[in-house]
Amino acid sequence: MPLDPARTVAELRELQELTGDENGSQRVAWTDTWETARGWLREKVASTGAEAEIDEAGNQWFTLPGQSERALLIGGHIDSVPNGGWLDGCLNVLAGVEVLRRLAEEGTPALTVRLVNWADEEGARFGRSLFGSSAAGGSMSDQAELRERRDADGTALPDALAAHGVELDRALEARSRLAKAAAYLELHIEQGPVLESLELPLGVVLGTFGVERHQITFRGQAAHAGSTPMDQRRDALAGAAKLELEIREIAKRIGGGAVCTMGGVVTKPGIVTSVVETAECLLDQRHLDAAQLAEMLSNAEAASRRIAAEESIEVEWEKIWSIEPIPFDERLIELADESIREVAGTSHRLPSGPLHDAAEVARSGIPTVMLFVQSLRGLSHTRLEDTKEEHLELSVRALDRLTTKALEAFA
Amino acid sequence: MPLDPARTVAELRELQELTGDENGSQRVAWTDTWETARGWLREKVASTGAEAEIDEAGNQWFTLPGQSERALLIGGHIDSVPNGGWLDGCLNVLAGVEVLRRLAEEGTPALTVRLVNWADEEGARFGRSLFGSSAAGGSMSDQAELRERRDADGTALPDALAAHGVELDRALEARSRLAKAAAYLELHIEQGPVLESLELPLGVVLGTFGVERHQITFRGQAAHAGSTPMDQRRDALAGAAKLELEIREIAKRIGGGAVCTMGGVVTKPGIVTSVVETAECLLDQRHLDAAQLAEMLSNAEAASRRIAAEESIEVEWEKIWSIEPIPFDERLIELADESIREVAGTSHRLPSGPLHDAAEVARSGIPTVMLFVQSLRGLSHTRLEDTKEEHLELSVRALDRLTTKALEAFA
Numbered sequence: 084m085p086l087d088p089a090r091t092v093a094e095l096r097e098l099q100e101l102t103g104d105e106n107g108s109q110r111v112a113w114t115d116t117w118e119t120a121r122g123w124l125r126e127k128v129a130s131t132g133a134e135a136e137i138d139e140a141g142n143q144w145f146t147l148p149g150q151s152e153r154a155l156l157i158g159g160h161i162d163s164v165p166n167g168g169w170l171d172g173c174l175n176v177l178a179g180v181e182v183l184r185r186l187a188e189e190g191t192p193a194l195t196v197r198l199v200n201w202a203d204e205e206g207a208r209f210g211r212s213l214f215g216s217s218a219a220g221g222s223m224s225d226q227a228e229l230r231e232r233r234d235a236d237g238t239a240l241p242d243a244l245a246a247h248g249v250e251l252d253r254a255l256e257a258r259s260r261l262a263k264a265a266a267y268l269e270l271h272i273e274q275g276p277v278l279e280s281l282e283l284p285l286g287v288v289l290g291t292f293g294v295e296r297h298q299i300t301f302r303g304q305a306a307h308a309g310s311t312p313m314d315q316r317r318d319a320l321a322g323a324a325k326l327e328l329e330i331r332e333i334a335k336r337i338g339g340g341a342v343c344t345m346g347g348v349v350t351k352p353g354i355v356t357s358v359v360e361t362a363e364c365l366l367d368q369r370h371l372d373a374a375q376l377a378e379m380l381s382n383a384e385a386a387s388r389r390i391a392a393e394e395s396i397e398v399e400w401e402k403i404w405s406i407e408p409i410p411f412d413e414r415l416i417e418l419a420d421e422s423i424r425e426v427a428g429t430s431h432r433l434p435s436g437p438l439h440d441a442a443e444v445a446r447s448g449i450p451t452v453m454l455f456v457q458s459l460r461g462l463s464h465t466r467l468e469d470t471k472e473e474h475l476e477l478s479v480r481a482l483d484r485l486t487t488k489a490l491e492a493f494a
Numbered sequence: 495m496p497l498d499p500a501r502t503v504a505e506l507r508e509l510q511e512l513t514g515d516e517n518g519s520q521r522v523a524w525t526d527t528w529e530t531a532r533g534w535l536r537e538k539v540a541s542t543g544a545e546a547e548i549d550e551a552g553n554q555w556f557t558l559p560g561q562s563e564r565a566l567l568i569g570g571h572i573d574s575v576p577n578g579g580w581l582d583g584c585l586n587v588l589a590g591v592e593v594l595r596r597l598a599e600e601g602t603p604a605l606t607v608r609l610v611n612w613a614d615e616e617g618a619r620f621g622r623s624l625f626g627s628s629a630a631g632g633s634m635s636d637q638a639e640l641r642e643r644r645d646a647d648g649t650a651l652p653d654a655l656a657a658h659g660v661e662l663d664r665a666l667e668a669r670s671r672l673a674k675a676a677a678y679l680e681l682h683i684e685q686g687p688v689l690e691s692l693e694l695p696l697g698v699v700l701g702t703f704g705v706e707r708h709q710i711t712f713r714g715q716a717a718h719a720g721s722t723p724m725d726q727r728r729d730a731l732a733g734a735a736k737l738e739l740e741i742r743e744i745a746k747r748i749g750g751g752a753v754c755t756m757g758g759v760v761t762k763p764g765i766v767t768s769v770v771e772t773a774e775c776l777l778d779q780r781h782l783d784a785a786q787l788a789e790m791l792s793n794a795e796a797a798s799r800r801i802a803a804e805e806s807i808e809v810e811w812e813k814i815w816s817i818e819p820i821p822f823d824e825r826l827i828e829l830a831d832e833s834i835r836e837v838a839g840t841s842h843r844l845p846s847g848p849l850h851d852a853a854e855v856a857r858s859g860i861p862t863v864m865l866f867v868q869s870l871r872g873l874s875h876t877r878l879e880d881t882k883e884e885h886l887e888l889s890v891r892a893l894d895r896l897t898t899k900a901l902e903a904f905a
């Protein structure tokens with residue numbers, strides 16, 4: 084079968100019909116609907132002759148043997164958040180199916196080609212994202228903690244996994260599936276506004292951002308809003324306000340795609356008749372370059388201390404979470420750029436703010452790259468998530484081109 | 495009996511022993527403990543021969559007949575918040591008792607002198623402050639709404655009042671008690687830091703601030719903290735931050751004791767991975783001059799619109815509550831100033847941020863003034879509320895001097 088990108092769009096709609104409702108997609112991992120989607124996928128791939136199997140972490144593999152045991156991997160995830168969109172994760176998988184069909188038709192590829200449908204990328208039910216890819220990539224180190232996790236109904240994570248044939252204690256055995264991997268490709272919707280603002284359908288992802296996430300607490304003194312003169316106040320909210328404005332200057336100064344976000348402030352006592360005593364701020368800073376990220380963090384820390392001194396208040400930092408930047412493979416980035424230019428004329432390189440399964444694969448040392456296709460209004464994780472059909476079709480063509488180039492380059 | 499300010503301090507401690515516990519004062523209006531305090535007060539006043547009665551709003555009056563039926567009123571409130579301080583409200587009453595004793599000893603005063611213990615100044619149980627004084631002053635207009643109010647245990651306000659002999663529907667009949675009032679005096683702890691910062695024991699209150707209280711909502715666009723470039727954000731928190739800093743400039747520019755407070759911000763969605771979509775800000779502005787207060791409000795509104803335009807976000811104002819400034823009587827302010835200078839050497843004039851029963855009396859057209867005595871660390875409504883004993887004694891002396899001067903001036 085020659086490549087038929089329109090079929091991918093039709094299959095995306097068919098999947099949505101099968102596993103979604105009026106509120107959006109409902110393919111939450113470790114549920115019956117997710118299992119329905121996996122069964123449906125197995126049937127779709129069957130005609131290619133690729134061998135289907137599920138690994139120890141619940142990842143679904145389809146293997147098309149090549150002239151070499153070394154393998155080119157194409158990945159995605161068919162699970163969604165509750166009330167999710169029709170593209171996040173499953174576009175990747177179905178575009179991969181279309182590429183498999185084209186390859187199967189053409190005979191034995193130079194490398195073995197394996198399509199992987201990662202288990203539980205979203206972490207929607209148990210709050211643990213990238214489950215299957217972190218097991219296969221080998222970074223999963225929180226099994227003891229995962230054993231205690233429960234969903235909203237009180238079901239323990241190990242029990243939910245067991246119902247789908249996965250033993251938590253054996254999940255890391257999925258590492259063997261990456262032993263012969265030569266390279267990894269992933270297509271995804273952008274889930275951001277950059278490509279739309281540039282009026283470009285496609286972009287190459289340079290890697291996933293490093294993230295520094297902190298809670299910053301300013302402490303002043305609660306005081307009566309009526310009886311405390313302005314010059315005798317120690318207002319914690321003034322600290323939060325100055326820092327909110329300062330982190331934007333820091334991101335601008337550092338540049339290179341830097342983003343800084345104060346996503347929330349909690350004020351206490353938080354009543355109209357009192358000066359704010361404590362302001363708890365959530366700060367998220369991201370950069371593709373580890374040194375620049377470290378500088379952003381240190382700039383924000385210095386600014387917060389200067390502000391605290393100016394306002395006669397105190398400031399305290401507490402780390403919430405951080406991750407190093409994960410750069411993708413330079414050779415594959417070049418090939419992806421070429422592929423996009425061939426199908427769409429113009430390419431664009433951009434970092435990924437959200438994490439993806441590709442980051443886990445790249446962290447494990449396998450050359451990796453991602454393609455982004457434009458998201459309308461940058462929306463995702465909602466039924467309003469959308470991409471123009473012509474862009475979806477271009478994205479399937481670009482992934483197909485990239486597959487051909489990668490097979491040549493890594494053979 | 496000659497004036498004995500030390501006795502006032504001793505009686506304050508006795509009242510605290512009788513009606514407080516390790517968490518502070520527990521004289522919440524319309525409770526048994528409050529009734530105990532009123533009974534105790536009646537016994538304390540008995541020796542003066544003043545006639546005791548309770549009016550239709552639950553206010554407790556002690557009347558020492560004078561040469562004229564026209565009356566000089568001295569007021570306070572014996573009710574407290576739960577876990578309250580040992581001075582708020584009851585200092586006023588007990589200082590008044592000491593003045594009554596001195597007057598009774600000296601014979602028949604030129605004017606009738608009446609000490610009033612206002613009912614439910616704090617509104618701690620039903621959220622309706624200044625109950626008794628607003629009934630007597632005639633401003634109470636929310637009886638229909640009060641009829642529906644319930645306390646935390648579900649008891650209706652009219653039932654709680656009835657248990658203490660007050661019919662809500664007849665409360666406004668208490669207005670008759672002010673018919674022959676010539677002037678009203680009230681001593682109170684400052685509940686703010688001004689006198690302490692000036693190292694002065696006493697001050698004259700110029701009036702109670704006018705207040706403009708508004709909720710200001712900035713609306714931007716939620717967007718992924720990782721995938722949304724800085725220049726494509728519409729961050730509602732930036733609006734709140736700029737306004738928080740701007741209101742301080744407005745207060746400084748207007749001057750004359752102006753205070754502006756952003757007491758709280760609620761951010762939505764308020765999560766670390768999203769740009770803030772809405773920021774709901776609580777704004778409180780106060781000034782003793784109505785025109786200046788109006789200008790402060792209009793400056794803040796203009797600033798919010800300029801900020802919204804700068805940030806490409808929207809802004810919406812909703813009024814929470816407002817009250818006009820209530821200036822006190824100029825002649826009485828002069829007399830109060832003289833009284834303080836005579837007992838403490840130096841006086842200071844300041845507005846009152848908090849409202850007081852005196853504001854209700856002044857609103858009804860009766861010449862009114864208040865004396866403030868220093869509060870340590872500005873604390874009130876907590877068992878940590880305190881004032882030096884020497885300052886408490888000076889405050890009793892100042893009230894006594896002021897009473898003498900007012901009896902001469904208004905006779």
